Amino acid sequence: MKAITFDDFGTADVLQLTDVPEPVLRPDDLLVRNRAxxxxxxxxxxRRGAYxxxxxxxxxxxxxxIAGEVIAMGANVSGFALGDRVMGIVGGGAYAEIARIDHRMAVQVPHGLDDVQAAAVPEVFVTAHEALVHLGRLEAGERVLIxxxxGxxxxxxxxxxxxxxAQVFASASGDKLDRVRAFGxxxxxxxxxxxxxEVVAAETGGRGVDVVIDFVGAPYFERNVRALADGGRLVQVGVMGGTAGASMPIDRLLFGHLQIMGTVMKSRTPAVKQAMTRRFAQRWLAQFGSGELQPVIDxxxxxxxxxxxxxxxxxxLSVGKIVLSVP
Incomplete structure (x- = not known):
């Protein structure tokens, strides 16, 4: 089968399309012909060598x-059939014509989503649900800063x-704010x-927000903590801005009864990843079928x-997901 590989770590130029063996089916696996x-x-x-x-x-x-069709199933698989359209998160191997996925990490593609849309759902929506709902415990009527x-x-x-x-405060570059408002x-x-x-303080009369979802890290950390209302929750999802130099306002943490949590899906155990997938699917999958939720394609x-x-x-420059189509 065809797949993207690279011999050495480096820039995007190292990526190449080559022939590799098809994955071997394990008892709990679905074998999926990828479409996107x-x-x-x-x-x-x-690609840069971080892992x-x-x-x-x-x-x-x-x-x-991945998103595609089931072409083979392991002996332990239940709940799926050959030809089913599925989407899900894999532990590597997506950049290929065929991938294997533990069936407990796969979900049926909701009616109305095409392959490209389906491939834009799993990683981002499972992560967002975990941060907002499972860890952040966001409820109706609360305020959240994202x-x-x-992205x-x-x-x-x-x-x-x-x-x-919830009332949603969202930060992005100015040229993307109209799109962000359209998301809600x-x-x-x-x-x-x-x-x-400063914007949060002005808009909330100094009270702050109940939840902050952050991907930036150290440059935002202290201001994130100070932007929280009493009892607020900060969920750290990424560190795109680095980890060095973060300052912790311990007085605000203590007297504001704040909670600070981190989440990284890649390094979690299979059982935890499967539970994350189940929580997302049970809460939100139907909303994709109804059109209430829409994957954003860049x-x-x-x-x-x-x-x-x-x-x-x-x-x-991207807004939403970047997707690869698989012939």
Whole structure:
């Protein structure tokens, strides 16, 4: 089968389309003929060597989310049939014509979603649900601040928060704020021209927000903590801005009864990942079928042009998900 590989870590230029063996079916696996593949920031990190030559459980090949048709099933599989359209998160191996996925990580594609849309759902919406609902415990009537709101997880989080009935503060670059408001944000914040903590304070009368979802890290950390209302929850999902130099306002943490949590899906055990997938599917899958939730697609590239897809993500211009189509 054809797959994207690379001999050495480096820029997007190292990616190449080559012939590799098909994955071997295990007892709990579905074998899926991929039709579309989601691109994630972790793919860029893997290409650059951040994880070494890691095997995340399914393959050493790049790629974490797939959509396609079931072409074979392991002996322990139940709830699926040959020909089913499925989507899900894999432990590597998505950038290929065929991938294997533990059936407990796969879900049926809701009616009305095409393959490209389906490939844009699993990683970002499962992560957003885990951060907002399972950890952040966001409820209707609360306020939430979502950073990097034009990105894959950010745009998913805005939609989920809006569907919950929260007031949504969303930060992004100014040229993307109209799109972010269309996802369901109530207050858009231009992170280049505005101080998000000042905007939150002004809009809430100094009370703050109940939940902050952050992907940036150290440059935002202290202001995130100070932007929280008493009893507020900060969920750290990424560190795109680095980890060095973060300052902790311990007095605010203590007297505000705040909670700070981190979540990274890639490094969790299979059982935890399966539970995350179940929680998401039980709460939200029907809303994709009804159209209440919509995956946000930035651009679609053929699998052979994975390098261009990576360059698009690195440009910082994308809004929503970048997807690879598989012939």
């Amino acid at each position: 593949v989601g691109v994630n920031r972790a793919d860029l990190n893997q 070494g030559r890691a095997d995340f459980g399914d393959s050493t090949l790049m790629g974490l989310e 950073h990097a709101a034009a 894959g997880v950010g745009s998913a989080a805005v939609q989920l928060a809006h569907a919950i009935g 944000a109530d207050v858009g914040i231009d992170h280049r021209a505005q101080d998000f903590a 651009t679609v590239w053929p699998l052979a042009q994975a390098a261009d897809a990576h360059r698009r993500m690195e440009s910082g």
